[in-house]
Amino acid sequence: MLEIADIKTSYGKIAALKGVSLDIHDGGLTCLLGPNGAGKTTLIWTIAGILKAQAGSMKIDSEEILGLKPHQIVSKGIVTVPENRLVFPDMSVRDNLIAGAFSRRKEKGGIEGDLEDVLTRFPRLRERSEQMAGTLSGGEQQMLAVGRALMARPKILLMDEPSTGLAPIIVEEIFEIIGGLRDEGRTIFLVEQNAHMALKYADRFYLLEQGRVTFSGEPGAVDHDEVIQRAYLGARKAS
């Protein structure tokens, strides 16, 4: 379990996260919703160790890991699928996947087997395994980014807006992949603008507004329309 408590992150003098606390439980899909500029991506970059938090704590299985460098976070089993996919454009699909297992490079074996598993999970990547990643379509690049993260054998998979810039039919496909990963018992933390789709798959969700968690719960127990409206538009005035 990843416990995040009172994390504060700023860009210069502008506070983006004003004390965010949330838990990512083992197994299942935890979803973070919120409007543009709420600080969702800032939270992902902070967890990944790329942005430095000014205050707070982050514990995985009770071990404090806030302030570790990005590659150390990966070796703790927290692996990010970044927004806009960020594949290595001039590397083959296969090399992209092998790069994903970089933190495991000293292991004897295992990597080839995992590569085989990823290529079996995503047959489209197998067809294009020798192709440069930059020539793939958006949906295929998203699959590659997910596959690359799986190569690190994550304990917790962070996914930042996997639906950005994809056609609706591809978005459905990506969410089916995410649902499949959840059903395997993996721990996933999904940051999404597409609240409608996210609520369909989430086990738990948090709502982030203006750098604070303002709402949390289970999708079955809340009014979806209310959450979706706030996720897109921000808080309504109390009435």
Added chain:
Amino acid sequence: MDYFFFIDLIQSTVDGLLFGTTYALIGIGFTLIFGVMRKLNLAYGAAALAGTYIGLVVFLMFDAHPALVFLASALGSGLIGLVVYLCCFRFTPSNYPMASLLASVGMLLFIDEVVIHASHGLPYPYPSVFRDAIIELGDVWVRGDLLFVFFMCVVAMAALFWLLYRTPLGLATRAVSQQPRAAQLCGIDVTRVNMMTFGIAGVLGGIAGAMTAAAVGVLSPVIAMGLTVKGLIVVVIGGLGSIPGAIIGGLLVGAAENIFLLLRGVTERDIYVMLLLFIFLTLRPGGLFGSAQTRD
């Protein structure tokens, strides 16, 4: 065109292509560092020369075998490359490109001064191999020492390609140069990759410096500026960030320089090389292989 002139032209081109591999190595060094950090290291040529001087010290003090002298030059230059990284790049703010650029200019001047003072500004003999060997291909002669220079530089390039495409460090280096953010998310320690790249580029620079000196049998402190300027011309022509571009650029500059030398003499040679640079900067600023690609 009369026959002897034609032979002279071929001869100049062959010599230039052989020696051009040293330019190619220097160009590769600039390009490697730019590739991972998106920053120019202007101290690179001077560091390569200083490394070559470490080889010279080994030669003068122990009368060492040329192979050892070359090895000391390469390793010395790699070491100085690491020092340059620590002084000019490691701790300078990454979002202010001018900081590291000016730091590297300072380092260039500093290393240059140290070398000039230590050598009293005088050239010293440097070991040269296969000086008297000549391979005659009809009327064109291939000099043994230049062939050796060519061979060593090609071996260095082959070793680099092996490193980049067959080892985990190479994979990490390519990952960082294509998408540094994603490289971090793959568990790659970008700081370490940057440092290793400076070391490796330094070793290549040391080999280039050693071969430059070996080709003439003399090491002179004034070649620091030559290595820097030639290296930059090579990367502009080849396309900054492209290794194949640096190789082609190096061979092209080597050959062009020798042809201009033949046609116009030593006093005008560099004018024409600069003119070549001017033509590329105006007509094809991205270089032969190139696009100054944007990232992120």
